[in-house]
Each structure stands twice: as structure tokens, then as C-alpha cells.
Amino acid sequence: MRIPRIYHPAPVTQGQQLALSDDAAGHVARVLRMGPGQAIQLFDGSNQIFNAEIVQADKKRVQVQVLSGEVDDRESPLHIHLGQVMSRGEKMEFTIQKSIELGVNVITPLFSERCGVKLDAERLEKKRQQWQKIAIAACEQCGRNRIPDIRPVMNLEQWCAEETTGLKLNLHPRAHQSINTLPQPVEQVRLLIGPEGGLSADEIAMTAKYQFTDILLGPRVLRTETTALTAITALQVRFGDLG
Structure with a gap:
């Protein structure tokens, strides 16, 4: 056993x-x-x-x-802060669990124009506590010995405006850059993942105002939870400890 x-x-x-x-x-x-x-x-x-x-x-x-x-250090040399627009029910839990297995360090749940989750402050805090327990269980399973932080829910622009020294990335289906064309080395990434319906045109313009780089994962349209895990994996292969 x-x-x-x-x-x-x-x-x-x-x-x-x-x-x-x-x-x-x-x-x-x-x-x-x-x-x-x-x-x-x-x-x-x-x-x-x-x-x-x-x-x-x-x-x-x-x-x-x-x-x-x-x-017993199992942490990646790449620090990833995931800004994930909240998805409904088990999709959000799945994203949190798997992104932590892949090495994400911080997760901030976000509200956006097309976010499908509508909860008051009390229920959001209960959700955050539940998500933090999922993070702990993921670490117990995957062998990580640091617990990633699940931050309180924020508005999308508020999160985008936060100061950071890392590379800011926004996945966009019409972007011209990919993760493979990003310059090296990269030690910190702030990764934005939008909702099922994608970010609005105004929100995409807003991310550009805060110096986010639009990147493309591939020719197919992915669900939001698939997008997050695919992007994290690609980042870890290029800049982190996978592969």
C-alpha cells in the first residue's frame, strides 16, 4: 500500500x-x-x-x-499565476485540480462580461474555501509540498491592472504568436483564460491596454477548461519542468 x-x-x-x-x-x-x-x-x-x-x-x-x-522540492522553475474566468460547477473544480497538478502557483477566479457564474459575496467565499480544499487534495495526490493560493474572486480589469514583473498572456483565436515563438527565458507568467463564450471585444482591447500579449494555441476552438490545461502544459514544456 x-x-x-x-x-x-x-x-x-x-x-x-x-x-x-x-x-x-x-x-x-x-x-x-x-x-x-x-x-x-x-x-x-x-x-x-x-x-x-x-x-x-x-x-x-x-x-x-x-x-x-x-x-523535497517538486516546484517548477516557472511561476504561473492563472487568472481563470469562473466556469460553472465541476468545470471550475476540474480546472483548479488539474492546473495545480501541472504546477500552477496562484489561481485567481475572475468575473467577466460573459461569466456564467452569479453568486453573492458569502457564497463566493464558501466556493473559494472549497476550491482551496481541492488545491490541498491535488497536492496530496501529485506530490507537491507547497500549497498554491486560491485568491478571492476579482473583476477582470482589476486583475489585469495588478502590477507584475512577469509575462502577461491572453489566449486569442486570432493571435499571431504562439507559446513556441515567445522569447526565452521566462520565469513568471500571468495567464488569462476567458469564459466559454470568450472575452468581449472591449475586454480584449482592455487587456492590450495592460500589455497582455495575445497568443494562439492552435487551429481548433477549445473549451475553457481544456484551454487552461493546454496552455499551462505548453508553458511548462517550453519554460518549466515538463518534457
Whole structure:
């Protein structure tokens, strides 16, 4: 059996005995049915991993002994900040999960003119918390030891106007550049992915005002979730750690 990887939301140190979070304890004790003497691996977002052993387990509480720790860097040299116009339901969750597996560092959900999601502030915050849990689970699965940040939802222009030293990219079906023609080297990218219906003409003009470069992925029209993952993969192959 593969040793389970569990995120712990507080700093972990070698030799420490600690109680897992409620969510983690429920997963270990009730779902995995693990008990005293069995091994798990912890990570706390510090880019380290910690080998630990369960010393006590019941349905509500799991206590572990931390045996050893070491740095385990799985991060790409390319820092990607994904600005994703929100899509409905499971599509957004899928995009978040898979983009984190591919190495994205920050995700900002966005509102645009053609955004199909209409939620009030309270429900948006609940969604953000849910998306952050999906990010943690993706890191547990893929081996990343830093947790990407899911930022609060922003208006498209507000996000585009933020200061950054990285390359700004906007996918556009009539662009003349591709990822393969971008100059090297690139260490930071701010990647904008629009909604199912695409950005409006005014929004595309606005991105140009903030020095976004229009790029083309290929001859076919892709769904928004496919677009995000294809672009991230292409960026990681050219500038990051894939391929």
C-alpha cells in the first residue's frame, strides 16, 4: 500500500507528536481505516516532507509521531499565476485540480462580461474555501509540498491592472504568436483564460491596454477548461519542468 500523504495546516518539526486536523483524521481513520503503528507522510506547505507513525487513532482523533523530515522540492522553475474566468460547477473544480497538478502557483477566479457564474459575496467565499480544499487534495495526490493560493474572486480589469514583473498572456483565436515563438527565458507568467463564450471585444482591447500579449494555441476552438490545461502544459514544456 502506498504511504498516504497528508497535509497538516501548522508547521511540523522532527520529533514532534501532533494531532491531525479533523478532515485529515477522518480520512485516515474512517476512509483508509489506518491504526497505530502504520506510516503516513506529512507536509505543511514549507516544501518539506515528514515521515510519521500513527500512535493513536479513533473516529474523531488521530495522533502521530513525527520521525524525520527533509526538503523535497517538486516546484517548477516557472511561476504561473492563472487568472481563470469562473466556469460553472465541476468545470471550475476540474480546472483548479488539474492546473495545480501541472504546477500552477496562484489561481485567481475572475468575473467577466460573459461569466456564467452569479453568486453573492458569502457564497463566493464558501466556493473559494472549497476550491482551496481541492488545491490541498491535488497536492496530496501529485506530490507537491507547497500549497498554491486560491485568491478571492476579482473583476477582470482589476486583475489585469495588478502590477507584475512577469509575462502577461491572453489566449486569442486570432493571435499571431504562439507559446513556441515567445522569447526565452521566462520565469513568471500571468495567464488569462476567458469564459466559454470568450472575452468581449472591449475586454480584449482592455487587456492590450495592460500589455497582455495575445497568443494562439492552435487551429481548433477549445473549451475553457481544456484551454487552461493546454496552455499551462505548453508553458511548462517550453519554460518549466515538463518534457
